[in-house]
Amino acid sequence: MRKIWSIGLIRALIFQILxxxxxxxxxxxxxxxxxxxxxxEPALVVGGFIGAIFFxxxxxxFSGWWKMAMGEDVPEAHDVTEPEGIRRYFGFSLDHKVIGxxxxxxxxxxxxxxxxxxxxxxxxxxxxxxxILDFVQFNxxxxxxxxxxxxxxxxxxxxMGNYVVPLMIGAxxxxxxxxxxxxxxxxxxxxxxxxxxxxxxxxxxxxTAYPPLSVRGPMGIQLxxxxxxxxxxxxxxxxxxxxxxxxxxxxKGMKLFVxxxxxxxxxxxxxxxxxxxQLIGLSFQLVxxxxxxxxxxxxxxxxxxxxxxxxxxxxYSHPAVYIFVLPGxxxxxxxxxxxxxxxxxxxxxxxxxxxxxxxxxxLVWGHHMFTSGIEEYLRVPFMYSTLLVAVPTGVKFFSWVxxxxxxxxRFPVPMLxxxxxxxxxxxxxxxxxxxxxxxxxxxxxxxYYIVGHFHATMFGGFIFPIFAxxxxxxxxxxxxxxxxxxxxxxxxxMTPAFLVTSFGQMQIGMLGMRRRIADYxxxxxxxxxxxxxxxxxxxxxxxxxxxxxxxxxxAKRGEVxxxxxxxxxxxxxxxxxxxxxxxxxxxxxFEVVGEPYDYGLxxxxxxxxxxxxxxxx
Amino acid sequence: MxxxxxxxxxxxxxxxxxxxxxxxxxxxxxxxxxxxxxxxxMFNLHIMMISFLFSLIIVFMGYSIIVFRQKKGDEGFGxxxxxxNKLEIIWTILPLGTVxxxxxxxxxxLAETRNVEPQALNVDVTAGQWYWSFDYPDYGITSDKLYLxxxxxxxxxxxxxxxxxxxxxxxxxxxxxxxxxxxxxKELRFTPTEKGEYTVRCAELCGGAHAYxxxxxxxxxxxxxxxxxxxxxxxxxxxxxxxxxxxVENNGCLGCHSVDGSPSVGPTWAGLFGSENVMLxxxxxxxxxxxxxxxxxxxxxxxxxxxxxxxxxSNYADLFSEEEIQNMISFIQSLK
Numbered sequence: 001m002r003k004i005w006s007i008g009l010i011r012a013l014i015f016q017i018l019x020x021x022x023x024x025x026x027x028x029x030x031x032x033x034x035x036x037x038x039x040x041e042p043a044l045v046v047g048g049f050i051g052a053i054f055f056x057x058x059x060x061x062f063s064g065w066w067k068m069a070m071g072e073d074v075p076e077a078h079d080v081t082e083p084e085g086i087r088r089y090f091g092f093s094l095d096h097k098v099i100g101x102x103x104x105x106x107x108x109x110x111x112x113x114x115x116x117x118x119x120x121x122x123x124x125x126x127x128x129x130x131x132i133l134d135f136v137q138f139n140x141x142x143x144x145x146x147x148x149x150x151x152x153x154x155x156x157x158x159x160m161g162n163y164v165v166p167l168m169i170g171a172x173x174x175x176x177x178x179x180x181x182x183x184x185x186x187x188x189x190x191x192x193x194x195x196x197x198x199x200x201x202x203x204x205x206x207x208t209a210y211p212p213l214s215v216r217g218p219m220g221i222q223l224x225x226x227x228x229x230x231x232x233x234x235x236x237x238x239x240x241x242x243x244x245x246x247x248x249x250x251x252k253g254m255k256l257f258v259x260x261x262x263x264x265x266x267x268x269x270x271x272x273x274x275x276x277x278q279l280i281g282l283s284f285q286l287v288x289x290x291x292x293x294x295x296x297x298x299x300x301x302x303x304x305x306x307x308x309x310x311x312x313x314x315x316y317s318h319p320a321v322y323i324f325v326l327p328g329x330x331x332x333x334x335x336x337x338x339x340x341x342x343x344x345x346x347x348x349x350x351x352x353x354x355x356x357x358x359x360x361x362x363l364v365w366g367h368h369m370f371t372s373g374i375e376e377y378l379r380v381p382f383m384y385s386t387l388l389v390a391v392p393t394g395v396k397f398f399s400w401v402x403x404x405x406x407x408x409x410r411f412p413v414p415m416l417x418x419x420x421x422x423x424x425x426x427x428x429x430x431x432x433x434x435x436x437x438x439x440x441x442x443x444x445x446x447x448y449y450i451v452g453h454f455h456a457t458m459f460g461g462f463i464f465p466i467f468a469x470x471x472x473x474x475x476x477x478x479x480x481x482x483x484x485x486x487x488x489x490x491x492x493x494m495t496p497a498f499l500v501t502s503f504g505q506m507q508i509g510m511l512g513m514r515r516r517i518a519d520y521x522x523x524x525x526x527x528x529x530x531x532x533x534x535x536x537x538x539x540x541x542x543x544x545x546x547x548x549x550x551x552x553x554x555a556k557r558g559e560v561x562x563x564x565x566x567x568x569x570x571x572x573x574x575x576x577x578x579x580x581x582x583x584x585x586x587x588x589x590f591e592v593v594g595e596p597y598d599y600g601l602x603x604x605x606x607x608x609x610x611x612x613x614x615x616x617x
Numbered sequence: 618m619x620x621x622x623x624x625x626x627x628x629x630x631x632x633x634x635x636x637x638x639x640x641x642x643x644x645x646x647x648x649x650x651x652x653x654x655x656x657x658x659m660f661n662l663h664i665m666m667i668s669f670l671f672s673l674i675i676v677f678m679g680y681s682i683i684v685f686r687q688k689k690g691d692e693g694f695g696x697x698x699x700x701x702n703k704l705e706i707i708w709t710i711l712p713l714g715t716v717x718x719x720x721x722x723x724x725x726x727l728a729e730t731r732n733v734e735p736q737a738l739n740v741d742v743t744a745g746q747w748y749w750s751f752d753y754p755d756y757g758i759t760s761d762k763l764y765l766x767x768x769x770x771x772x773x774x775x776x777x778x779x780x781x782x783x784x785x786x787x788x789x790x791x792x793x794x795x796x797x798x799x800x801x802x803k804e805l806r807f808t809p810t811e812k813g814e815y816t817v818r819c820a821e822l823c824g825g826a827h828a829y830x831x832x833x834x835x836x837x838x839x840x841x842x843x844x845x846x847x848x849x850x851x852x853x854x855x856x857x858x859x860x861x862x863x864x865v866e867n868n869g870c871l872g873c874h875s876v877d878g879s880p881s882v883g884p885t886w887a888g889l890f891g892s893e894n895v896m897l898x899x900x901x902x903x904x905x906x907x908x909x910x911x912x913x914x915x916x917x918x919x920x921x922x923x924x925x926x927x928x929x930x931s932n933y934a935d936l937f938s939e940e941e942i943q944n945m946i947s948f949i950q951s952l953k
Contacts, residue, residue, distance in 0.1 A: 135824075135825045135826060135827075135828075136825070139822070139824070204822075204824040204825065205822065205824070206822050208822075210780075210781055210821075210822075212779065212780045212781070212797060213780040213781065213822070213823060213824050216779075216780070216824075217824055299797075300796070300797050300798025300799070300800070300801060301797070301798070305798070305801070306781060306796055306797070306798070306801075307796070307801075340695055341687070341693070341694040341695045342694060342695030342696065342697065343697065343698070343699035344699070345698075345699060345700065345701075346699075346700050346701070346704075346705050347699070347700065348700070349700075349705045349709075371783065371792045371793055371794050371820075372781075372794045373793065373794050373796050373801065373803045379727065380720075380723075380724045380727065383720050383723050383724065383727075384717070384720040387716035387717075387719055387720050387723075388713075388716060390712055390716050391709060391712050391713050391716060394708060394709075394712040395705065395708065395709060397674055398704075398705075398708045399705075401674060401677040401678060401681075402701075402704070404677070404678060404681035404682075404685070405677065405681055405685070406620075406681075406685055406695055406696040406698075407681065407685050407695030407696070408685065408686070408687040408691065408693060408694060408695045409681065409682060409685055409686045409687055410686075410687050411686070419678070419682065422674075422678065423675070423678070426671065426674050426675070427671075430667045430670055430671055431667070433663055433666070433667075433716075433719065434660065434663040434667075436723075437659060437663070437719065437720070437722075437723030437726070437727075438723055438724075438726075438727045439655065439656050439659050439723060439726040439727045439729075439730050440656055440659050440660055440663060440723075440726075442656065442730065442790060442791045442792045442793075443645075443656055443660075443787070443790040443791070443792065445792055445820070446783060446785075446792070446820040446821060447820070507642070507644060510644045510645055510646075511643075511644070511645070511646050511787070512646050512787035512818075514785075514818055514819075514820050514828075515820075515822070516822040516827065517827060517828035518828050519828045519829070520828065521816075521831070595699075597699070598697075598699070599694050599695070599697075600693075600694025600695060600696075600697040601697055
């Protein structure tokens, strides 16, 4: 019993259940004292938030800060002794590498949950008519598929940022290790809340939760709101940490324009996360209050305006797309030179294009609202700003192509996923402009074309790159390589299957298939296309399953790989042994003496170890 | 240099191939409104651009993958070049110009789809969970089907009684969300150009039976539309004379024939029946039922003096049923 109790995650989950019950009970008592009867919905909300706080107490997330507040001595993060072995991944660790892996595990768990939800409703959609789901179940699954995978992506992005960035820039850890651990662990009760929406009636709004629909209907929406709200804290705090780390903790000699390009991508992403996430939190909070307290923010009959919600919502949720894809595009730019054996073409332009995408990302949210009834004079300016995104994105594509040109390409598994990412993201990108010009979007809005388009951007901008990243940095984490054959099966199964789903969706969307419908008119003739899309969806599921098997068995049985596996110039490969030691570069000081991607430049180095006297060897 | 030449040729070939493929597989539903024509022109431009850019990147990538792969045992590096500001500026400025141009075209295209015609038919649309209801304020009709006359712009003024819905008929292309709230009535204008039966489908998730929130949209010609209005109002004429009156009104007969004796292109119908007239060939004919029947289905057989031959269309036998012709004759007979 004590042994189980000592596992942080289990302890914290028990705390969360207790906290939820206490919160709900307390609210019931207060209402009773006021002479009011029991009401489930407010109890759920209060219980949900208090449960999340209890979870953090249970995991020990507040103990360090509590001691500081009490004036007790608190050890520096790197002096804290942590449990050895697998147990440390289930507790409140302050090591950025452990936290990165924790983020990664949560991301992959959510990826499989979100993907499985999709397979359930894809099965329903395989033929017209209603077979296995009713309307509310279908809508709940669709909405959760969206939000669970958004959470998965945010966690995946944080995983890459946390594990890789400090190693790349030669930092000892993140700038604020306790905050870092806090921002990971707060996401766990948040995802519990998010998923528990299914247990309390579900919700029927999709992930966008537009009022007035979200103001009526099942109360599962409140747990959805609470979950997203708290995931938002995780995102904001994590971003803050990454920005400070990148700006203040780079190793000697690493000027901004010689840091690895991935650090630029994470910096750009973090700036968006830090400044835009509040808006989705705010918009959901307002609906939460509207439901609980009858405040008429968005319901016209109470003096509200439903369009206002859409502005607030998309002001985050469009830039969010760039939060999802920028790190992935950074992975492409980072890994490409390694496998092409040739410098990244136009480093500064690629770095600045990330910033450019982040900046223009703020100016385009209105393109989600071309048909929503926003003021007429807003549509054309938003069309101009939307298409502008193509310019920095184009710079990335052209630079990648120029990087490939006249290189010496090698094709290990990470490189396959990088090439897949470029192709899929190209399709996602090119299908954007038709939905970005207003007149054509009048036809495309809310159809499967949009579904196909953004799944292509998500797969090209996140799914393919994160698989590449995992195959690439796996030896850094475990000291072993992942199995090559399984990796190739994963790639050659997933890529065509994905292309089939995406093309299929876009085609039927243009022909008239609406989004988010549980059943479709058989006379439209979409049955065959839907069946093919469903089968391809299952194939993606199988390929990811193969990936998970590979991930697990390679940890024990994989080919040992301790050196510079990919002949990279980056410090985490050229200086640090694999698996990476607990205290990063302790005892191996180094400094930056050259440019990061000068592959093939005679006698050049990016980083060199520094001897005791401070001179480069 | 050799590489570049091959790649350029391949890009051109693939561009045309992709464009032909995308056009060939039929990406859009039937084109049934004036707006659809404008929007499909914009789609076509997009498809051209997509074909070109897709081919550009894919050919460069594919060529690099095939030609620039590392040979077995070769541990060397690729050709060393890492930046070219001139090139970077070109591929920033060119796309910038292109997207600004596309936005400009998009704005023009949008303006065209929003073209306002003063004679538009007014329909007030009410959406709710999960139905559509259509009011014709000019006629005092409410219907669950949207009847529209062909080639006449319709102005929908739309509101919702509960949550957000969206009006979309794929064949008309245009789409507009329908919002609750008295001050948020949204307008959508389009001009159906093809007769036929379509379906309006709610395009904004509205909970529950969203998937089934469909209603028929029926585009008919002017005459059928007036018939429908009258039948909805319960005053569709029953007697042959009134039926005939509707027929001649709806089919343009009165453009050439007056009913009050005033002169026009063709003979007036006032007092026509029973009169005797001189024909072009000099004979004198009495206007009776047989004469009128012949005059309608074969107008050039016996043309009265003072009127040109070959003006009146001679295909009415195909356009009208025998009963309809008899009704028209009854109407003319009533004008004696």
